[in-house]
Amino acid sequence: MRRLDADEIAPTAYAWPIEAQQLRVRAGRRMAVDGLDLALGPGVHGLLGPNGAGKTTLVRALATVVRPASGTLRLLGEDVSAGSGLRGVRRQIGYLPQEFGYYRRFTVREFVEYVAWLKQMPPAEVPGAVQRAIDRVGLTDRADHRMRTLSGGMVRRAGIAQAIVNDPVILLLDEPTVGLDPDQRLQFRTLLRDLAADTCVVVSTHLVEDVAAACTDVMLIDDGRLVFRGVPADLAAAADNGVGDAPDDGGGAGGARGDSPHERGYSTIMRRHRRERAR
């Protein structure tokens, strides 16, 4: 157990940990996020969308890697669009990049400890926080192994451990379940549910199932715009209602493809959106 400081339990001065208005973010020459309005509170927010929809660019903007081209982005009440006042915000962020790089020669413990140092955690808290983060991702027995000896799934979990070591208020996970076996994915979902109480978690993924199982909230984006937002049940409901689509491929309910209600809901909404855009 960790003792909480007074400023940790003090009421926050902001309504939403993540708040974006007309957010536009460039990825190279393309406007990958194009006019997004967003207000995210504590909970697990699943970010779904096809390849190239702008998921990773959005997460990178939220992680303060790239600066928005226009619009406003407030993290923990701080306007980070201008690229200033970042230090305080960054202490409260945990980030697992899509391409998670790491120092191969470090052990898991050393690597997580190094990130804790980079996040300027109070030194006294670091050893306990490092152990807790490693335990939570199930790498306890691998803590003193070199990073380069880990399998792909273990590396991903080590990546999650470094992202949560500072008990972030905003946790950004880009494709966290890639490489995890079914068992590990179940563990990961449990971890997400644990975190949901007091953390604003944004999980970008291709896997509709992860979102359905562990997210309190689902966002679908396509072409840099928010297409749908609701609870996972809404996603499933969209498929069941067969909202406005044509029976073209004889698949599941209402012609939408997918093996589960959530997947069918996802494909239904995407197809509807694309058809509307094409008009």
Place this chain on the structure above:
Amino acid sequence: MTSRIVRIEIRRSAARWAGLLSLPLLLFAFGDLGRGSGVLATGHRQTLVLFVPLALGVGAWQARRDRRSRMEELLITTPRPAWHRHTVTAAALVAGVVVGAWLVYALLTGYITAIGAFTSFTGVAVFGVSTLFLVAAVLLGLAVGRLAPWVVTPPLLTLGGFVLMILPEAVLPVESEAHPLPGTRLLIPAETGGVSRFETLTGSALAAQATWAAGLAVAALVLALASGYRRLAAAAPVAVSLAVAASLLPAQARDAVVLDPSAIAAVCTDDAPRICVTAVQRPALADLRDPARDALRILASKLPQAPTSVSEAVLDTRAGQYLTPDRATVLYADLPTTARTGRIAVPAEDLLFGLLIGAGTPPCPFAFDLPRAQRAAYDTARVVAALWLLDRPPSSVPRDPYWWWWLPDDAALTAAYDALLARPADEQRARVAALRAAEVTCVAGDRLATLLGTGE
């Protein structure tokens, strides 16, 4: 906390490779440790030709780690200023270089002490300055690697560093009276000969090198840690240290080398007659004592005005004479010591023979410039004197290459020896005494003629 991170970096960064940069000194100097700790200093300077470039490469390789590990994205999102990270990495590399170098130094000094060979503070100072150059190199590598985090940077930097280290040898003429090397040659620290085991660098030359190396190290740190236009500040330590170093260096490089007083200090037997060697050759004293006393006794019994003590023959090449400039009363011992232990490498009777060459005199400086034929005659006369003193035939001349630039011509030696022995005993004695007298004063002349009485 930061100290924990430094420890992690020492374990996991290239710091360990940096620590290995001085390790080859173990191989390089091990065979010469009988010559004392000055060998560590000059030996280490020689390894710098290779290991300063490698230090540059190690630094540059370390600087590329964030890109190589694809960590840059994650690092951007952390609040700690980048220069904190870079400082920790630099500290780990410096710790690696310094600890590695001094571990090797301590290990070898321990061995030197164990075999009773010479250790001195001047060697420590020279080695310290060499270490500083390695530190500067590894930091420069880090700085360049940070400015140009490319795959080709470490190998190119290593190659460039190597070219720079051998540049003075490549562009400057071979040192001679006509072409003295400039003092600024010492700004590139690699030693390529010219410092004997009796010599060391002057305090001001060492201070100049230390200042220059420290200036480079500080400039490298500024380059590695600062960002944007602040990097221009790196020019200041370079300019200041260069100015200070230039003012401390002598005009000519050879004036930066002096006899090391602690190395040439006499170490003598307590009892008379006094047998002395230089501190550098201390391990040889025990082996020298008995043959040296035999030589004194033989000289006293066979010649007038024999020497009364023995000193090691150390030629001060700058002054053009031996360190103890008293050829009349001192028997000069040129010591054939092994480099590894510093003990005498030849049997006692061969050493005795060596002591009596020239009837107990070292070669006169003029002999070094004689044409080969005359030098051969000069040596023949001196060897015959030793044979006469020892009552030994020419066939007993030691063949050990240590004694000879070239072996004396056996036929000439035998002829001269026979010619001397053909004389009456009194005249033989007078001839050898005349040779010794000529060699003591170093008057010019044909010594073989003096010995055989053919020149008068």
